[in-house]
Amino acid sequence: MSSYNKGLPPRDDRSRRPSAKGSKKHKKRSGGKSFFKLLMTILIIAVLGAGGVGGYLLLTLNDTINKTGTSGKVAPENSAKVKPLAMLLLGTDYRPKTGTHLSDVIMVVAMNPKTKSATIVSLPRDTRFQMKGYKTNKLNAFYPKFLVAEKKSGISAKQEMKTMLSKYMDIPLDYTTVLNFQGFRDVVDALGGVDVTVDADMCYKDNADGTNIDLKKGPQHLNGEKALDFVRYRKSNCKTKTKPSNDFERNQRQNEVLHALIDQTKSLNGVMGAGKAIESLGDNMTTDLEAEQIKNVIAAYWNISKENVAFIPVTGEWKSPYVYIDDSELNKAKQALKDELAGIPQANGQAE
Template sequence: MSKETNKKPKSPTNKRKWKWLFISLSVILGAAAAFAIYWTVGVYNALDNFSKPNETQSPSEDAQETPVPIPDWEGTERVNIMLLGGDARGIDEGQAARSDSILVASFDPVTKKAHLFSVLRDTYVKIDDHGKGRINTAITLGGYPLAMKTVGDLLGLDIQYYVYTDFEGFKSLIDTIGGIYFDVEKDMRYTDNADGNRYDIDLKKGYQLLDGDKALQYVRFRHDAMSDFTRTERQRNFLIKVSKELQSTWNIIRMKKILDSVEPYIDMNISVTDMLKLGQLGVKSHVASTTQIPPMELIAEDRVGGASVIGISDEDDLRSYVQMTLEQDDTVPEPTETPLPSDDTTGSSTTSTTP
């Protein structure tokens, strides 16, 4: 009998199975491709709504037109972004909101390390063409560029970008990503009679899911012994949790929805092209350290006009401290020293370093 006659004919059932499997795979791949196109176009359009690269001069009609140059970012060197949280309550249209929080996120594209600095808002510094003043007044004197220049001079860094949002923008971001699970370290209560008690603080100690309203209460609370010092630490710790949540696959998929939710509350000077580059850098980076500026050891308490301000004992030491911090990575364990056996002959002992 020939080999051909020994072969069993393929059954129509098997042919139909392979046919439907091929069709199913084609549908899945086609849907994936369509979603990728939709996601890319949607995110690009959402980013385009944010982009205001030519509107960097002033958030206030009263701010003076201070010609402050803004450094360019080529995409390969360190990039520094000033993050401003504003308190716009009681502010008329066209007026500048108070800088309730000032942070600087510094990214190294080579090492993929990010460092977060929170600047105490009452820090007393030199403001170009305006003498000395609290650092949070720079934005009202000369708009975003002067605020960037003032903060950059303090840290010894070129700040290329700013991102500004108010209370409602922060709440919207947290709500859209589904809240943040966080361990609130103590009970927090404060009655704020402004805006019909809309921003009262009432938090219980313990691990819990914070929605936008509760998260805002947590990062705003400063009514304890250390006031703004502990508040800025809480803000840095909370923002680390938010950044990790935004890096999750699920939130990357939902990025268009997230961007759309916060767009009405955000002001920035980042172009779409740079936003895409920064987004890729952010996903690949990890937070290597967070710190307060000025650090406690460089604070010199002072009074100006009868009011308390935060002075700096040595500005050069402060900038050296920033550079030293940028070299650190708190996520890498420190080497430990392990004693070696003593030399019985000499009676001496040595130590070895274990990574």
């Protein structure tokens, strides 16, 4: 299987509409370079890649899993070790100062323990979502609305998202996992910061949430806060404006941070910080996965090859303020998920 490398509509000036000549077709970011994959990759590497302190990390992992996962029991036939699973992964923009929960990363994952493979479909956050029973809105706006409604309905926002996306993607989703921005900062800090090359000067300030992006071009050692600034930067509102950034460029920076953090885990500081990194993910991640099932997933997929993970971004037409996704691509993505669950190899081992 292969990964795709695509981009998204620019976010630096979302008020502009396309010209009379029509809208432009934009590519969607690669799921493999997303914020959520970054954190999940670090989790796997931190837990399983540090053989020298494996016992310590396993103890830390068990404690975190038991606190993060639910206490429900998993029937043997439903174990991730034997049953293909599908789950929804959401990366939210939640920060204590803003309180927002927009799901800016939306992925549907199908995994098969027999083939030791996975297919990840990434949906544009600005997708114009229209389906019977739901008011038309951007796809990333539903999770916060469900969070508000769950106090009255008694139905969790994770369950509502799972139900909605199950219908939309034509497959039964077993679980939902949600991760936030704070987890990213904590992981970077736990690993002692990250060395990157800042590609351009970046300046942006927002007193409402305390954002103060002030980065200079060149090699830098960034802490968690600065690393988040680096991957989030979109545009400048400073007196001396710096060059704006679109989502494709942001994805490149996310990928750079990913590789730098992988290098960090190979160092002594990275290994010693791995326990804290795992704990920070537990504090900033919510899931309806049973603790027992999380352990099953790790046992089943800990040695999965990156060549057996397909990232399929669904693209579309950008017509402010929405992305109108390509139906043919969506249908191919749905079929790829179904094939993964059925254990059917994709043509020539490629994600189509």
